[in-house]
Amino acid sequence: MIRITLPDGAQREFPGPVTVTEVAASIGPGLAKAALAGKIGDRLVDTSHQITADSPLSIITARDAEGLELIRHSTAHLLAYAVKELFPEAQVTVGPVIENGFFYDFAYQRPFTPEDLAAIEKRMQELAARDEPVVRRVLPRDEAVAYFKGLGEHYKAEIIAAIPGGEELSLYREGHFEDLCRGPHVPSTGRLKFFKLMKVAGAYWRGDHRNEMLQRIYGTAWASREELQQYLRVLEEAEKRDHRRLGRELGLFHLDEHSPGTVFWHPKGWALWQEVEQYMRRVYRDNGYQEVKGPQILDQSLWEKTGHWDKYRDNMFTTESEKRAYALKPMNCPGHILIYKQGIKSYRDLPLRYGEFGACHRNEPTGGLHGIMRVRGFTQDDGHIFCTQEQVLQECANYTALVQKVYKDFGFTDIIYKLATRPDARIGTDESWDLAEKALMDGLRHSGCAFEIAAGEGAFYGPKIEYTLKDALGRQWQCGTLQIDPNLPERLDAQYVAEDGSRKRPLMLHRATVGSMERFIGMLIEHYAGALPVWLAPVQLALLNITDAQADYCREIAAKLQKMLPGQDLRVALDLRNEKITYKIREHSLQKLPYILVAGDKEKAAGAVAVRGRGNRDLGVMSVEAFAELIAQDIATKV
Template identity: 75%
Template sequence: MIAIQLPDGSKRPFDGPVTVGQVAASIGAGLAKAALGGRVDGKLVDLSFLIERDAQLAIVTEKDADGLELIRHSTAHLLAYAVKELFPDAQVTIGPVIENGFYYDFAYKRPFTPEDLAAIEVKMQELAKKDEKVERRVLPRDEAIAYFKGLGEAYKAELIGAIPAGEEVSLYREGAFEDLCRGPHVPSTGKLKHFKLMKVAGAYWRGDHRNEMLQRVYGTAWCTKEDLAAYLTRLEEAEKRDHRRLGAELDLFHLDEHSPGTVFWHPKGWTVWQEVEQYMRRVYRDNGYQEVKGPQIVDRVLWEKSGHWEKYRDAMFTTESDKREYALKPMNCPGHILIFKQGVKSYRDLPLRYGEFGQCHRNEPTGGLHGIMRVRAFTQDDGHIFCTEDMILPECVVYTELLQKVYKDFGFTDILYKVATRPAARIGSDEIWDKAEHALMESLRRSGCEFVIAPGDGAFYGPKIEYTLKDALGREWQCGTMQVDFSMAQRLDAHYVAEDSSHRPPVMLHRAIVGSLERFIGILIEQHAGALPAWLAPTQVVIASISEGQADYAQEVAKMLQKQGLRAQADVRADKITYKIRSHSLQKVPYILVVGDKEKANRSVAVRARGNQDLGVMGLDDFQSKIAADIAAKV
């Protein structure tokens, strides 16, 4: 007799071993039909999984996040099944679940075409409608290697060969297709109904550029038709908002193969950059930070002492001079410690807050570069707070409040909070990590923030809070961070004189609000679809004359607004006014002021706001008051 405990606390007795599917059927026919898998004592399993002892069980349906995971994993196998049906000579390799979908890598003699992708998707639909049962079996490692070699699947055989001798591996079959996989999977292909293949790209076998180039087919899968349609709509909207396209259309920046992974900022884009930087500089000034600036190139010895050389060496750009090895800094923290060490610091000086717009370099893989979102040269609004242990909690509480205000000013109000705890490879004692993790969690509780735990995701020197904002499309961007570090200052011999005259290492709080300015500006561009709010817009006002007779007045108004600190320009070209309005509307200028003879005579302007809003005729003072209020309110 065994007892199965369900999520509501009730228990169901069974005479002997029972499968997850049988338990679902015992509860009701409706649940049995909807079931996709189960969680047995927390582990995700197939419906065919045999429960042989007392256990806790949750039946997984499409209403659960695990259900979507099962659907996507199984749809990746369905993709491979369809490819093998249409292209028998293709070899299958790996096919994991990824965010919003899945992919599968194939080795084939020629590139897949868009027509091939369409045919594969049709074949997937045909196979799904067959509702073929998905069955699991287990083979000894060597037998599995021989099996896949016999099928001509060399990549699968190589994968299995990396498993220790004597081990067993699991295979899943659906119809004529069988694949190596840990599972779990949906019970039959008929559960897979709402999917779409998205694109094909190149990918090296096992991610190593020295290996063969494979073809990676990406797809998406959802539980309902409505979810799939909504996702495709979001993708379409995201494409319209793509910062790379808008960056070119709005003349903000460009990327160039002469310097991959770096950004060439154009005058308009650099204006946006400066607005963000100057805003953050005011944040520094108004919240007790002292701005500092460290060098770009630092001796390898410092990176070894700080621990970064061991962890990040492969991502560092290095150079050599006078038989000494240097690295372009990938982060700013060791430099700030060297600044802290200059002169004697007392407990009375703490907390000491340093802030820097520090340019960093990291040798990101070429395939990982993405517009200005993922680059090799970037600037952080990087800050470090040197404090005592007793100061950690109040500093973190104040910081969270500050971060929330900054995000709100940039148009983000939906923030997610995550505490990343100690990783397996770390420095410092468990006692120190206990203190640091407790301080971060308690600071969020006192700030009234709900948070989740990310076990093992902390930095090697300390745990951290990750602040993630949601944009207009519901996408998540992790930007801000607060890290508690008991170790690095001590490793670099930094101390302060305590109240009892002893020398103690300070606790170091690593913090950034927007993170990489390049990435944050890319997020802003996509959040606002290029239509940046008036306070950030590179050109805030255009004064367009209807004819040559108002050119002098348009230029006068522009100069007057410029003296008020506005980014204004006059358009006195001989083009028709409708053309001028359209041209500046496409450039997403917040305000276009049209001036004709009547406006010139009355010292007024006809105001058009972005979005084709006609605000009517205003006196110059009234318009100045309006745009000043917009800028002050950050709208």
């Protein structure tokens, strides 16, 4: 007898070996129809898999996360099947699942066109409608190499040849198409219904720029039509919010091939930057940080001592002067340790908190650059806390409270907390990593934060907390970090005098709240679709006259508002052009200004203004004093 234990603890017995499908059918015909795979312990298996011993079993359906991933993986194979039917000379390479979808890379003699993409998607739909079974078989490695060479699939044969000899490999066939895959897969192509091909891009074979360029077809797949349509709606909205387009339309910044991967900030964009920077500067001041500034270029020997040269040198810009090698700093931490080491530090000085708006440079590949989100030259709101082991818990808790307040002020209230633990390539002892990881866990628990473990994703010098934000479209942005580093103080010989007079090493906490200023501003632009809250808006209001007769009155209002709001440095656009008022209103509305104030003869006589809010809201006529109260409230509450 074979005993199967289900997730709810119920058990079912069978007289002999039984498939996942048969177990599902014994529970109910609906489950058998919905089953995509089985899960035995931690291992996913096909529904055709035979269970030959007592086992725990979960039936995986499209409602499970594993089920959705299975659908996407199988749809990637369906894509390859369709391409081979339409373009037999194309060679298939690899086709993994990615976030929200999948891709497959092909070698083909000419670029795929938009018309090709439409034809491929149509053929995929036809193949899915055939509801062909997906069948698994196993071959020894060398037979698999010979098999794919015989098909003319030289890339696939090369992949298999790199696998250690003697291994058996699984192949999956649907119709007359067969592909290498460890599986599992959906039982038949008919389970794949809700998908769409998105775009074609270039990709180097095996990700190496020295190899030939392949064509990568991206697609998305979902468990239901509603989920697919919702995703496409989000993509459409994301396109409208693209910070590169809005940055150009709103006159915030531009990117230029004369300096790839860096940003040219225009006056309005720099006003936004300064508002973010000055806000963070106040956060520094209110939380016990001392602002510092380190040099841009540091000697290679320093980067060798810290370990960055071995781990990070390919991403560093280097230069030479008088036979000495230097690197532009990719991060600020070594400079902060050198500042810390000036003068003797006592335990009474700790915790010591440094903050810097540090300009950094990293040699990102051209293909990885993305607007102002991924650049080569960026400024980090970087900070480092030097403290004792006993102070770590409180510092971690304090910092989590700080980021929660900051993100809320910027309009992000949904935070995901992750603890990234030790990677395989790291410096330091296991004991120091144990202490550091425990300290961060305890700090999150002390703050009452539920968190996930991101195993192996820590920095090479220490574990970290990652603070990930959800934006208005539900997209996730990994933003702030808090890292414990016992290694750099050791490598650079940082010390403090303990209470008993001995010399000890401080722990170093690396922390960044908004992270890259460029990336964070890009996030803000997309989160608010360019319609930034009043306190952040590069131009907070425009003052418009109807005729020349109100020009001086508009100037008086602008001066009066500045006096009524001392310390605010109100950002006002005074538009006194001899243009139709409807034209001027429309022009400023397209710039997504929070307020437009209009003055004609009636408003001038009454000492008032007609106020329009963003989104074409008519707020009526009000006194200058009333409007000053309104905008002051908006700024104070960060609405």
